[in-house]
Amino acid sequence: MAVLEITQQIDARGLSCPMPIVKTAQAVKVLPSGAAIEVLATDAGSVKDMAAWCRTTGHTLVDQTSDGAVYRFVIVLK
Amino acid sequence: MTTETLAPFDPLADAIAAVDGWPEAVEPVRALAALPEPEPAASVATRDILIIDYSGDLEKVWATMILASTSAAMGVRTRVFVTFWGLQVFVKDSKRITGENWMQKMMSAMQRPGISHRKLSKMNFFGMGPWMMGRLAKQYGVASPKELLEAAQMLGVEFIPCQMTMDMFGLKPEDMIEGMGEPAGAATVIGLLIENSTPLFI
Numbered sequence: 001m002a003v004l005e006i007t008q009q010i011d012a013r014g015l016s017c018p019m020p021i022v023k024t025a026q027a028v029k030v031l032p033s034g035a036a037i038e039v040l041a042t043d044a045g046s047v048k049d050m051a052a053w054c055r056t057t058g059h060t061l062v063d064q065t066s067d068g069a070v071y072r073f074v075i076v077l078k
Numbered sequence: 079m080t081t082e083t084l085a086p087f088d089p090l091a092d093a094i095a096a097v098d099g100w101p102e103a104v105e106p107v108r109a110l111a112a113l114p115e116p117e118p119a120a121s122v123a124t125r126d127i128l129i130i131d132y133s134g135d136l137e138k139v140w141a142t143m144i145l146a147s148t149s150a151a152m153g154v155r156t157r158v159f160v161t162f163w164g165l166q167v168f169v170k171d172s173k174r175i176t177g178e179n180w181m182q183k184m185m186s187a188m189q190r191p192g193i194s195h196r197k198l199s200k201m202n203f204f205g206m207g208p209w210m211m212g213r214l215a216k217q218y219g220v221a222s223p224k225e226l227l228e229a230a231q232m233l234g235v236e237f238i239p240c241q242m243t244m245d246m247f248g249l250k251p252e253d254m255i256e257g258m259g260e261p262a263g264a265a266t267v268i269g270l271l272i273e274n275s276t277p278l279f280i
Binding site: 014015016017018019021022024025026042043052053056057 | 124144147148150151152153154218219220221226229232233
């Protein structure tokens with residue numbers, strides 16, 4: 001598998017629901033289809049919320065990691 | 079004299095049969111087991127969201143703004159119909175007294191309009207409750223209703239003011255925040271509901 005080139009990183013650390021989703025949605029408006037983004041968040045609810053957001057919008061959640069404090073999501077845009 | 083065998087007397091079973099028909103035991107069980115898992119890859123066919131923002135209480139305005147901005151962020155066309163106490167939220171923060179006659183002016187004096195001047199429906203304690211709520215929100219990284227309103231507007235949420243409420247409270251278009259939609263009425267709301275909108279009354 002080819003290495004994904006991250007087009008933009010969205011730092012939503014320290015933000016509570018729904019701002020990680022809202023910030024991500026604002027950022028991806030100007031990005032082209034196929035671009036990969038990385039979202040950093042500390043809100044524990046964002047694990048389920050990011051999955052729901054991807055399911056509704058049609059973007060693909062390709063990677064999801066956590067070091068216990070920060071959640072990292074890699075999403076490829078539709 | 080002919081004798082007939084009497085049918086077994088079971089009024090309860092007859093009553094059940096009359097209402098439901100006799101249950102078929104096998105089919106429903108099989109149907110349950112065959113329920114398909116929701117397909118994760120298929121994109122969801124979305125309906126529009128229509129939030130009716132009736133309340134001007136801080137906590138309910140907060141809920142409205144969270145749901146409206148999130149729904150727009152999820153790519154769903156979102157409209158918020160703002161009416162009655164909810165309309166006071168969308169008056170500019172800088173306005174102190176609104177209205178034309180003394181009653182309308184007194185109403186705005188008793189409850190200052192604007193999204194930054196909301197009161198809690200419980201534990202308001204002359205502004206102590208909202209002040210503490212604001213401090214806690216900041217501490218935990220929760221966006222204020224005003225920040226969420228700005229995000230919602232950037233994401234394309236349409237805020238539709240209620241014409242009747244504007245007239246009754248003596249509110250003019252220039253009293254309202256920038257970017258409000260054209261005032262409309264109840265028929266617009268019902269029209270949207272029967273077309274393709276999921277309603278939320280807050």
